[in-house]
Amino acid sequence: MSTNSTIxxxxxxxxxxxxGIRDRWAGAPGWQRWTVxxxxxxxxxxxxxxxxxxxxxxxxxxxxxxxxxxGTFVVLAIGLNVVVGQAGLLDLGYVAxxxxxxxxxxxxxxxxxxxxxxxxxxxxxxxxxxxxxxxxPTLRLRGDYLAIxxxxxxxxxxxxxxxxxxxxxxxxxxxxxxxxSVDGVMIxxxxxxxxxxxxxxxYYYLLVVVAAAIIIFVKRWEKSRVGRAWAAIREDEDxxxxxxxxxFKFKLxxxxxxxxxxxxxxVVWAGKTISINPxxxxxxxxATILAAVVLGGSGNVPGVILGAFLVAWLPERFRGLxxxxxxxxxxxxxxxxxxxxxxLLPSRRRKAxxxxxxxxxxxxxxxxxxxxxxxxAEGAAK
Amino acid sequence: xxxxxxxxxxxxxxxxxxxxxxxxxxxxxxxxxxGVLRLINFAHSEIFMIGTMxxxxxxxxxxxxxxxxxxxxxxxxxxxxLVGGAASAGSAVLLERIAYRPLRKRxxxxxxxxxxxxxxxxxxxxxxxxxxxxHVFNRPQQGRNQMGVARIxxxxxxxxxxxAQIRADQILIFVAAIGMMVLLDLxxxxxxxxxxxxxxxxxxxxxxxxxxxxxxxxxITFLIGGLMAGLAGxxxxxxxxxxxxxIGFLLGIKAFTAAVLGxxxxxxxxxxxxxxxxLIENYGAAIFGSxxxxxxxxxxxxxxxxxxxxxxxxxxLQQARA
Numbered sequence: 001m002s003t004n005s006t007i008x009x010x011x012x013x014x015x016x017x018x019x020g021i022r023d024r025w026a027g028a029p030g031w032q033r034w035t036v037x038x039x040x041x042x043x044x045x046x047x048x049x050x051x052x053x054x055x056x057x058x059x060x061x062x063x064x065x066x067x068x069x070x071g072t073f074v075v076l077a078i079g080l081n082v083v084v085g086q087a088g089l090l091d092l093g094y095v096a097x098x099x100x101x102x103x104x105x106x107x108x109x110x111x112x113x114x115x116x117x118x119x120x121x122x123x124x125x126x127x128x129x130x131x132x133x134x135x136x137p138t139l140r141l142r143g144d145y146l147a148i149x150x151x152x153x154x155x156x157x158x159x160x161x162x163x164x165x166x167x168x169x170x171x172x173x174x175x176x177x178x179x180x181s182v183d184g185v186m187i188x189x190x191x192x193x194x195x196x197x198x199x200x201x202x203y204y205y206l207l208v209v210v211a212a213a214i215i216i217f218v219k220r221w222e223k224s225r226v227g228r229a230w231a232a233i234r235e236d237e238d239x240x241x242x243x244x245x246x247x248f249k250f251k252l253x254x255x256x257x258x259x260x261x262x263x264x265x266x267v268v269w270a271g272k273t274i275s276i277n278p279x280x281x282x283x284x285x286x287a288t289i290l291a292a293v294v295l296g297g298s299g300n301v302p303g304v305i306l307g308a309f310l311v312a313w314l315p316e317r318f319r320g321l322x323x324x325x326x327x328x329x330x331x332x333x334x335x336x337x338x339x340x341x342x343x344l345l346p347s348r349r350r351k352a353x354x355x356x357x358x359x360x361x362x363x364x365x366x367x368x369x370x371x372x373x374x375x376x377a378e379g380a381a382k
Numbered sequence: 383x384x385x386x387x388x389x390x391x392x393x394x395x396x397x398x399x400x401x402x403x404x405x406x407x408x409x410x411x412x413x414x415x416x417g418v419l420r421l422i423n424f425a426h427s428e429i430f431m432i433g434t435m436x437x438x439x440x441x442x443x444x445x446x447x448x449x450x451x452x453x454x455x456x457x458x459x460x461x462x463x464l465v466g467g468a469a470s471a472g473s474a475v476l477l478e479r480i481a482y483r484p485l486r487k488r489x490x491x492x493x494x495x496x497x498x499x500x501x502x503x504x505x506x507x508x509x510x511x512x513x514x515x516x517h518v519f520n521r522p523q524q525g526r527n528q529m530g531v532a533r534i535x536x537x538x539x540x541x542x543x544x545x546a547q548i549r550a551d552q553i554l555i556f557v558a559a560i561g562m563m564v565l566l567d568l569x570x571x572x573x574x575x576x577x578x579x580x581x582x583x584x585x586x587x588x589x590x591x592x593x594x595x596x597x598x599x600x601x602i603t604f605l606i607g608g609l610m611a612g613l614a615g616x617x618x619x620x621x622x623x624x625x626x627x628x629i630g631f632l633l634g635i636k637a638f639t640a641a642v643l644g645x646x647x648x649x650x651x652x653x654x655x656x657x658x659x660x661l662i663e664n665y666g667a668a669i670f671g672s673x674x675x676x677x678x679x680x681x682x683x684x685x686x687x688x689x690x691x692x693x694x695x696x697x698x699l700q701q702a703r704a
Contacts, residue, residue, distance in 0.1 A: 090493065137688045144422060145687055148642050151635065152680035163673040283631075287500050294497045327508035333501025334481050341490035 018345055044208045048201050059319040063200040069312035071207040072269055077292040077308035078214055078301060079261030084290065085299035085350070086222060087254035088234030089139070090147040092286055093154025096134075097259040099281035100127040101266020103161065106173040106276050116179035120267050127263020128256045135255035139248060154286055161278040172277025179206065179271050195271070203272045210268055214261055215301060221257070222301075230254060235353060291333055297343030299350035306345055387668035392546030394664045400552055400621060402660020403559035407614035408637035409644070409652035410566060411474070411607030417583040417647035418603045421492060424499035425477055427634020428506035429470045429608050433615020434625040435510060436469035437462040438531045439519065441619070449536040458534050459554075459620075466616035467609045474608025475601055477502055483597070511627040528626045531619050555617045562613055563653050566606065570649060575602055583647065632676070636663075639683050645693030654694060 025033075046052075053062025080094045104123035108114045114122070138149045162170050182193035190201050221227050229250045232240035241247045270276055288311060296307020314332075315325045336344075342351050387394065408430050415423040440462050450458050481502040485495050511525040521529070535554075539547040570576035578599045581589040590596055618633075619625060640659045644651025659679055666678030686694070 084493070090496075138684065141687055141691050144416070144420075144646070145642060145691060147422065148638060149684055149687055152639065152683050155635070156677050156680050156684075159673070159677045163671075163677070283635075291497050291500060294493055298493065323512055324508070327505055327512060330501045330504030330506075330508060334498050334505065337490065337494045337498040337501065338481075338484040338488075341485055341488060341494035 014340070019348070022348060041208070041212060044212075045205065048204055056313070057316055060316060061200065063204055065313075065316050067200050067204045067207055067272060068269065069316070070309060071204060071211065072265060073289060073292055073308040073312040074305050075207070075211050075214060075265040075268075076262060076289045077296070077304045078211070078218060079258045079265065080289050081293050081298060081301065081304045082218060082221075082261065083254050083258035084293055085304065086227065086234065087230040087251055089251060089254065090143055090150075091255075091258070092147050092151035092290065093157075093283075094150075094258070094262055094289055095281045095283070095286040096150075096154040096157040097127045097131060097262030098266040098269070098285070099157050099161065099278075100130050100259070101263035101268075102270040102276050102280070103167060103173070103266075104263070105267045105270035106176045107167060109177045109270075110173060110175055113177075116177070116267070116271050120264065123267040124260045124264050127266070128260040130263075131256040131259025132252060134259075135252045139251045139255065151283070151286075154281075154283060158278050158281050158283075161281075168277070170278060172275060172280075174275035176270050176274055176276065178274075197274075200272070203268075207268055210264060214264070218257075218261075218301060226250065226253065231349070294343055295333070295336060297346035297350065300343075300345055300347035303343055303345030303347070307343065310344075384669060387665060390545060390668070392544040394668050395661065396543075396546050396548060396552060398661035398664035399657060400555055400660070401664070402640075402657035403556050404614050404618055404621070404656070405633070405637045405640045405659055406653040406656025407559050407562060407610045407617070408633065409641040409656050410563065410610045410649060412638045413641040413644075413646055413649060413652045414579070414603050414607045416641070418579060418600060419482070419486070419495075421482065421495050422499070422638065423607070424496060424634075425481070425502040425506060426474075426607065426611060427630030427637070428503050429474045429477070429630075430611040430615050430618075430634060430637075431510065431625070431627065431630035432473050432506070433466040433470040433612035434619050434629055435514070435615075436612065437466035437616040437619045438529060438625050440465045441531050441534055442519065446534045447532050450534050451536075455535060462534075462616045462619065463558075463613055466619075467612035470612025470615060471605050471608040473506075474604040474611070478601060478604040483600075486600075507627050507630075515627065526627060528624050531623045531625065533623060535620060551620055555621055558613070558617060560653070562610060563649070566610065567649055569606070575599075579603060636676075636679060639679060643683060643686055643693055645695040648693065648695050651693055651695035658694070 048063040048066055050062075056062055057065045076094065076098060079097075080091065083089050083091045083094070101123045104126050105116070105119050108119045108122060109116075134150070134153050138146060141149060161167060161172075167173065178195040178197075181195045183191060185191065185193050190199070192202055192205055195202050195206075222230075229240070229245045229247075232243065232245050233247050233250060237247055289308070292308040292311040293304050294307070295311060296305065297303030311329075315329055318325050318328070408426070411426045411429065412423060415421055415426070440458075444458065444461070446458060449455075481498045482495060485498055515525040515529070516522045519529070521527075535551045537549050537551055540550050540553065541548055570579055578589070578594045579602070581592065581594050582596055582599045586596055589599075618629075636659060637656070640655035641652050642655070643658060644653070644655025659682075662682050663675045663679045667675035670678065
């Protein structure tokens with residue numbers, strides 16, 4: 001019992017702390033928020049500095065790690081968050097859209113010789129289209145069926161790539177062009193628009209700018225009619241439909257936006273890596289990104305960014321534990337879900353939904369309020 | 383492109399049925415846990431993997447190097463099934479206790495439970511790759527390699543049917559799998575425990591009021607699901623004679639697909655879905671080439687769900703049919 005109450009106390013203290021931050025943030029005037037936004041952006045740009053790198057990533061090149069997996073996971077998690085966190089649709093095959101973007105870049109870049117920015121437009125449109133194609137027939141399915149269909153779709157995309165010789169089969173595509181460089185713009189000794197092979201930092205800056213743009217879009221959507229519609233669908237789809245929300249249309253939109261973000265990241269990622277193959281788009285990547293979203297606090301963009309950062313960074317940082325890191329990661333996921341199932345930084349609304357057992361996914365079956373259940377414990381505390 | 387299929391239709395059918403029976407056994411675990419908890423037990427594929435490992439361990443430690451005959455064969459097979467089933471059932475119960483029950487008690491969301499399941503799945507895979515295979519199986523540095531397992535039952539041809547050679551072990555696997563499912567069906571429909579399982583899946587709150595011990599029912603559900611996966615693991619070793627730390631991954635997804643195809647929560651549906659999927663996969667491989675068989679399986683899943691969103695037989699652990 002004593003260990004139990006220690007855990008509960010720790011849990012409550014953490015909740016109180018994050019709630020406090022969230023409330024202060026909600027009450028802060030606009031100029032303060034903008035200062036923080038700009039500060040965060042500047043910090044993101046300063047991150048690749050060597051002193052930070054020696055602490056954060058002693059085993060591998062920090063700037064490379066920042067691009068992949070950290071930055072890549074952050075953007076993918078933000079995209080998946082639109083689908084899972086905001087619209088409440090469980091997608092287990094998100095990596096398929098990342099693959100769409102990656103293969104668009106690889107194919108159009110090597111075969112048609114289009115440049116990075118042209119492909120970015122095409123790749124994003126293609127990914128969004130594939131989201132609509134997948135969502136169109138399947139979004140009428142209920143939660144878990146949707147999960148397994150998306151999982152199936154992810155595997156279909158990967159294995160089709162593996163079996164189609166026209167796009168390289170299992171060997172994939174090599175010789176993908178880099179984004180066009182503009183040389184000579186030196187900032188702090190970095191040639192910031194020189195997209196070469198040696199220096200990963202320009203790619204990281206590019207990624208930060210893309211991520212910032214995506215975050216702005218996503219936050220605007222969240223606060224608009226679209227975001228409110230998603231919240232309504234997530235909380236109670238039938239009620240939303242009755243209230244006149246065209247649920248199918250908005251679910252499809254969420255899918256398309258999530259897919260477009262995944263595709264954009266695929267294009268950026270392929271623009272750096274030179275060669276891609278189907279195994280880069282394994283199911284484990286979908287699972288890891290989903291873990292990042294839920295771990296950080298699904299539905300809350302800062303939380304999701306934190307979750308993605310941790311999921312990407314911890315295994316890199318503890319490369320010293322070498323092979324045991326994935327095992328530790330698995331155990332940590334279980335422990336974190338037991339300790340804090342709503343995620344590290346949930347939004348207040350989302351937290352309330354999760355406590356009620358709504359929020360798109362609902363709660364586990366066979367749970368009956370007993371003497372040791374969460375609500376009873378809270379009631380006793382008050 | 384159909385010549386290949388038509389030319390050897392029966393061999394493909396037999397292989398499909400054997401594979402399908404194994405899918406069906408594993409699917410039972412998914413479908414029962416889903417019926418009771420509404421949880422996709424993602425780590426169930428690892429429970430199956432543990433079953434294959436335990437049976438392989440039996441073959442290795444007993445020093446079986448060549449096919450057995452007579453009583454020794456019966457004893458060896460029983461031991462494999464017993465150890466495989468026990469190992470899987472035990473780990474399934476442990477998994478429920480560690481990874482799911484704390485979440486259930488807190489009323490956590492199903493999404494959190496799914497992440498917990500994915501975490502447990504990763505942990506178990508790595509546990510075998512890094513600890514159990516190198517140290518218990520005594521194969522250092524080979525944790526991630528495929529392990530061959532000695533043949534303990536001769537693959538004699540009993541008779542031929544339309545060009546397909548039917549072997550004794552195939553009949554054994556198929557009959558054992560179907561028999562297991564019939565027993566389980568009886569258990570769920572005819573016994574007091576089964577009534578508890580059905581009641582819990584229909585309405586947990588009322589079930590509690592009627593005196594059903596939910597924790598016990600959930601534990602039994604995991605136990606039975608694990609047992610079936612372990613038996614499937616032993617049969618898998620018998621048929622394919624290989625295992626690997628990640629052997630459960632694709633097979634688990636297929637088995638879950640089978641459960642969904644048949645109508646999740648429906649025991650008979652799991653069997654039907656498994657056989658259907660096994661056949662489709664083998665026919666598809668015959669027509670388009672073996673590289674495409676998973677693509678075909680998933681495409682069929684998407685198509686079936688589009689036109690019949692609750693699976694072939696419908697969801698029904700809740701209803702009396704179960």
